[in-house]
Amino acid sequence: MSREARIHLLVGGVASAACLAAGAAYSLRSPFPGWWPLGTFLFVATLLEGLTTTRLRVAARGSTSFVMHLAAALLFGGFWAGVVAGVSTFLGELSRANSSLKIAFNVSQRILSVSLAVSAYILAGGELPPAYLSVDGALSSAAVQRDLGLFFLFATVYFLVNSISVSSAVALSSDRAFREVWNLNTRGVLGYDLGASAIAVLVAWLYTRFDHWLGFGSIGLIGVILPIIAVRHIYGLYHQLQDSGQELLQVMVKAIEARDPYTSGHSVRVSELSRTIAVELGLPAREVEQIETAALLHDVGKIHEEFAPLLRKEGRLTPEETALMQTHSAKSAELVGIISKFKGFIQDSVRHHHERWDGEGYPVGLSGKNIPLGSRIILISDTIDAMTTDRPYRKRLPLEIVIAELQKCKGTQFDADLVEVVVSSVGVRRLIAGPSAELEHREVMPGRSRRVSWPAGALWKIRGA
Ligand SMILES: [Fe+2]
Numbered sequence: 001m002s003r004e005a006r007i008h009l010l011v012g013g014v015a016s017a018a019c020l021a022a023g024a025a026y027s028l029r030s031p032f033p034g035w036w037p038l039g040t041f042l043f044v045a046t047l048l049e050g051l052t053t054t055r056l057r058v059a060a061r062g063s064t065s066f067v068m069h070l071a072a073a074l075l076f077g078g079f080w081a082g083v084v085a086g087v088s089t090f091l092g093e094l095s096r097a098n099s100s101l102k103i104a105f106n107v108s109q110r111i112l113s114v115s116l117a118v119s120a121y122i123l124a125g126g127e128l129p130p131a132y133l134s135v136d137g138a139l140s141s142a143a144v145q146r147d148l149g150l151f152f153l154f155a156t157v158y159f160l161v162n163s164i165s166v167s168s169a170v171a172l173s174s175d176r177a178f179r180e181v182w183n184l185n186t187r188g189v190l191g192y193d194l195g196a197s198a199i200a201v202l203v204a205w206l207y208t209r210f211d212h213w214l215g216f217g218s219i220g221l222i223g224v225i226l227p228i229i230a231v232r233h234i235y236g237l238y239h240q241l242q243d244s245g246q247e248l249l250q251v252m253v254k255a256i257e258a259r260d261p262y263t264s265g266h267s268v269r270v271s272e273l274s275r276t277i278a279v280e281l282g283l284p285a286r287e288v289e290q291i292e293t294a295a296l297l298h299d300v301g302k303i304h305e306e307f308a309p310l311l312r313k314e315g316r317l318t319p320e321e322t323a324l325m326q327t328h329s330a331k332s333a334e335l336v337g338i339i340s341k342f343k344g345f346i347q348d349s350v351r352h353h354h355e356r357w358d359g360e361g362y363p364v365g366l367s368g369k370n371i372p373l374g375s376r377i378i379l380i381s382d383t384i385d386a387m388t389t390d391r392p393y394r395k396r397l398p399l400e401i402v403i404a405e406l407q408k409c410k411g412t413q414f415d416a417d418l419v420e421v422v423v424s425s426v427g428v429r430r431l432i433a434g435p436s437a438e439l440e441h442r443e444v445m446p447g448r449s450r451r452v453s454w455p456a457g458a459l460w461k462i463r464g465a
Contacts, residue, residue, distance in 0.1 A: 007172050011105045014165055018082075018108040021115035025078025028122045033076040037207075041072045041084045044225060049092030065092070066162075066193075069114045070155060070200035075207060077128050078118030085110040109165040117158035126150035132201070133208045148201075155197040183285040248339075253296060255303045260311045266385055271296040273381035273431055274374075277418070280425045283373075291374045293342070294349035298378050301331030326362045329354050349374025353382065358412045368415075376415045380406070380422060383413075384432055399433045 001009075032038075045068035065088055073081035089110045093103040122128065130151065131143035167182040174181075253267050274295035278288040302311065310317060310325050317325060333351035336342045352366055352375035359367030361379075387397045387405065397405075403423050410416040422428050 003172065003175070007101070007169070010168055010172055011101055011108070014112060015104055015108040018112040018115065021112050021119065022079055022082045025082060025115040025118050028078065028119055030077030030079035033080055037076070038080060038084070041068055041076075042087055044068050045072075045084050045088035046091045047225075049088050050095065064196075065089075066158070066197070067200045067203060069110065070117075070158065070197055071203040071207065073114050073118045073154070074133065074151075074200065074204040075129055078115045078122075081114045081118060082111040085114045105165075105169060109162060109169075112165065113158050113161040116161050117154045120157045121150050121154035124150055124153055126154065129204070129208070133204055151198075151201060152194060155194050155200075158197075159193050177279065180279050180285070180288075249293070249296060252300050252335075256300055259303050259308065260299075266389070267296050267299065269385045269389075270298065270378065270381045273384055273428065274377045276425070276427045276431055277377050277381065277422060280421050280428060281418075287345070287374075290345050291349060291377055294336075294346045294353075294374050295378045295381060297332065297336050297342075297346075298350050298353045298382065299328060299332060300335050300350075301328045301333070303335075304328075304331055326354070330363045345372070345374065348372045349378060351375075353378040355379070356413045357410075357415050360412075371415075376418055380414055380418055384422075388432060399429070402432055 045065045048065040048068060065085075068088070069081055069085040072084040076084075086107050089107045090103065093106055118128070126147055127143065130147035131140060132147055163182065168178055170176070171178040171181040256267060257265075271292050275288060275292040278291045283291070301307075306324065307328060310321050313321070329351055332353075333347050336350050337347045349372050352361075352364065352371050355361035355364065355366045355371040355375055356379075357368060357371070357376070359365050361371075384402060384406070387402045390396050406414065406419045406423060410419040422432075
């Protein structure tokens with residue numbers, strides 16, 4: 001089945017599931033709340049929908065409108081919360097001129113998330129509206145505790161459905177494994193989102209109080225919007241911080257390439273290959289990300305002035321020049337270590353990226369598993385890229401020769417287990433077979449179009465253009 005067909009099937013499946021879930025939620029306590037409350041929640045949710053934050057390294061976008069979806073669900077039930085979620089998402093998507101397929105998917109997955117979450121909450125014994133929102137003063141503490149506990153079940157189901165459906169769509173549309181995208185999208189985020197979702201309880205509580213005493217007027221609206229804007233601001237600061245880190249990496253990579261034009265794009269390709277191998281090994285997402293960064297920076301030490309004449313030299317290097325050149329990995333590690341968060345795993349992976357399995361490499365002569373895994377992966381990726389790109393003295397080598405070369409050097413230069421993973425992996429083979437076609441149109445930073453992520457938060461949707 002083609003990728004297009006699979007994406008259409010996914011969108012159709014999510015849309016059908018959303019209709020069924022909304023129907024089920026309607027039959028499970030969802031009386032019409034009235035036009036004024038519905039309109040108010042729709043207005044605020046649509047407003048927040050416009051204040052989205054984009055994650056550069058995954059094709060997803062987040063917004064804090066989920067707070068209004070969850071609050072609406074607590075007050076009005078799953079069906080009307082689905083109406084708030086669906087309509088506000090639709091209006092937000094229209095303003096971004098997204099394709100109709102993306103609009104259909106994003107509207108459907110949000111209706112599905114909120115409807116399923118409410119159904120799970122009610123089926124688990126939760127009350128709507130919850131006991132803690134009661135305004136008549138006759139509160140049963142057992143009921144309050146039960147409904148507060150079940151709120152976290154409700155929010156967990158909501159974020160799970162949201163992240164699973166969005167990760168499926170991102171995985172399908174970017175040819176990446178679901179598990180990888182889901183890990184990257186959700187790792188470290190779920191707890192954060194659950195914490196932020198408690199604001200929905202506050203919003204619902206404020207709504208019931210102001211509704212009871214004053215009617216849900218401007219004071220109530222400000223009380224609702226301010227904490228949400230604050231959360232959104234924190235998300236925004238977090239993303240700005242992460243983006244500035246990415247920009248710094250981009251500067252470093254550009255600096256290496258300016259020094260050594262023959263290796264234009266080399267760092268990015270080695271980084272891509274290393275990431276693919278690390279994913280194939282089933283490493284945790286954080287380690288994958290660190291190996292990708294180490295691979296990107298493995299030759300950054302070559303920007304030192306002393307290497308300039310060696311990089312420009314046309315013929316073979318003399319033994320003295322070779323010895324000097326071999327100090328580049330230690331120099332790279334030194335530079336990488338200036339950034340405190342790169343100390344440790346990333347710095348070690350960079351320092352030892354020319355160590356050989358048989359101990360004949362440099363700078364230290366480590367052997368076997370004493371060589372950091374990141375370094376062993378980078379060495380294979382580095383070698384593959386050298387063989388699969390055109391050089392002044394020869395054309396790129398075909399896949400069979402690359403694989404034969406890797407097999408020949410396993411146990412001496414390379415980790416034999418890693419070579420087996422590389423030659424049997426479809427993803428790696430695809431990159432080896434056509435690295436130029438796959439990678440040459442990418443920007444210098446691999447993350448800009450699609451890839452690894454960091455803990456963030458909020459509700460994610462597939463990104464528009
Ligand atoms: Fe190197």
